[in-house]
Amino acid sequence: MMETLFAELKRYVGFGPDDEQALRRLHGIVSPDFVPIAEIFYDRILTHAGARKALEGGESVVGRLKVTLVAWMDKLLSGPWDEEYFDLRCRIGRMHVRIKLPQHYMFGAMNVLRQQLELRVDDHYDAHPDDLRAARLALGKIIDLELAIMLHTYREDLLAQQSRTERLATFGQLVGSLGHELRNPLGVIESSLFILKGRMGADERYDKHVTRVGEQLDIANKIITDLLDMIRDKQLVRERLSVAKVVEAAIARVSRPEGIELEVRGLENFPEIQGDSGQLQQVFVNLLENAIQATAPKGVVAAIGSRIGTLIEIAITDTGHGVDVDTRQRLFEPLVTTKAKGVGLGLALVKRIVDRHGGHVRYEPNQPNGARFIVRLGTAG
Ligand code: HEM
Numbered sequence: 179m180m181e182t183l184f185a186e187l188k189r190y191v192g193f194g195p196d197d198e199q200a201l202r203r204l205h206g207i208v209s210p211d212f213v214p215i216a217e218i219f220y221d222r223i224l225t226h227a228g229a230r231k232a233l234e235g236g237e238s239v240v241g242r243l244k245v246t247l248v249a250w251m252d253k254l255l256s257g258p259w260d261e262e263y264f265d266l267r268c269r270i271g272r273m274h275v276r277i278k279l280p281q282h283y284m285f286g287a288m289n290v291l292r293q294q295l296e297l298r299v300d301d302h303y304d305a306h307p308d309d310l311r312a313a314r315l316a317l318g319k320i321i322d323l324e325l326a327i328m329l330h331t332y333r334e335d336l337l338a339q340q341s342r343t344e345r346l347a348t349f350g351q352l353v354g355s356l357g358h359e360l361r362n363p364l365g366v367i368e369s370s371l372f373i374l375k376g377r378m379g380a381d382e383r384y385d386k387h388v389t390r391v392g393e394q395l396d397i398a399n400k401i402i403t404d405l406l407d408m409i410r411d412k413q414l415v416r417e418r419l420s421v422a423k424v425v426e427a428a429i430a431r432v433s434r435p436e437g438i439e440l441e442v443r444g445l446e447n448f449p450e451i452q453g454d455s456g457q458l459q460q461v462f463v464n465l466l467e468n469a470i471q472a473t474a475p476k477g478v479v480a481a482i483g484s485r486i487g488t489l490i491e492i493a494i495t496d497t498g499h500g501v502d503v504d505t506r507q508r509l510f511e512p513l514v515t516t517k518a519k520g521v522g523l524g525l526a527l528v529k530r531i532v533d534r535h536g537g538h539v540r541y542e543p544n545q546p547n548g549a550r551f552i553v554r555l556g557t558a559g
Pocket residue numbers: 223229230232233234239243246247250270273274277279283284285287288
């Protein structure tokens with residue numbers, strides 16, 4: 179069997195049964211101080227502006243994290259230091275990657291923990307140099323293994339980002355040429371279809387198939403247009419416009435099964451904005467189509483307007499299954515889709531258009547269930 183990364187790392191630093199024993203002994207000595215150590219750890223974060231920034235939820239997050247840090251120290255010194263331990267630590271590492279915690283704070287924070295633990299080791303084993311040496315050695319090894327695991331999760335993320343960038347570069351080139359190449363045959367099909375449509379009316383089956391070809395042609399053309407819009411920056415045609423009207427026009431463009439209830443509220447008396455009405459309509463068409471597909475066959479889709487100072491927000495909500503945590507981070511990237519049949523361009527295009535309007539789009543889980551996409555835009559002033 180292949181040696182795992184954790185086994186290799188333990189072999190590298192020489193982490194063995196003696197270390198395990200020394201750490202377990204240390205656990206009995208240090209555990210009464212876990213809470214004060216966790217307090218020092220988070221106080222230090224709070225006094226550093228850069229590190230503090232990572233605690234988005236502010237002080238309330240700290241309370242929760244103090245408890246989890248105590249559990250972390252408990253496991254650090256009691257083990258077992260097996261593959262499950264490695265997986266658990268990787269999950270914690272990925273949380274830090276997700277909140278974009280700069281790696282240097284990881285080292286700073288680990289150093290604080292190391293200092294606090296070592297101080298207690300030194301005090302306790304003052305008169306027992308052999309035990310002191312064993313405890314310090316074991317502690318040094320496990321703390322550095324922890325750092326190695328944390329760095330491993332940052333590397334994992336970097337590699338994933340690299341492959342995404344490469345994928346996108348290839349995607350751009352491929353799309354440009356494929357899109358243009360496909361326009362020609364589709365144009366020929368379209369003009370032949372025009373002739374065939376002239377003969378409709380005599381045979382029901384003939385009519386049905388001609389209509390179906392027409393519909394599929396529209397879908398194919400829409401995919402190509404979206405693809406080409408993604409890679410070239412379509413100029414914005416800015417004008418003063420009413421968001422309520424843009425949303426209304428988008429609603430008229432999407433089809434909705436009977437079981438889906440559509441609510442529109444908070445958009446009346448909305449201030450005007452400066453924007454490209456066609457492109458903004460596309461934003462809401464894409465969001466509404468996604469919401470309807472996610473909710474079908476039955477549920478509620480809503481377009482809800484609200485004002486935040488000089489900004490406006492339009493939330494498109496649904497009562498579907500929502501988006502899982504892993505997909506959320508990459509939701510607005512091209513080629514990322516949760517649909518069995520989707521190409522993964524709709525949300526990327528939404529983001530591109532909203533960004534170009536100087537706005538912002540984000541995802542939040544809807545309460546009690548479903549998805550909520552919030553488009554924030556500036557008013558015309
Ligand atoms: C190097 C030492 C660190 C250790 C051992 C550590 C430990 C942990 C643990 C165990 C969790 C998981 C909590 C859970 O299960 O919900 C966690 C999450 C978190 N940590 Fe750390 N942490 C360290 C450094 C930091 C630093 C320096 C910051 C900020 C400056 C930070 C901010 C956070 C935040 C915000 C979360 C919550 C993430 C989320 O719930 O989405 N951590 N950390």
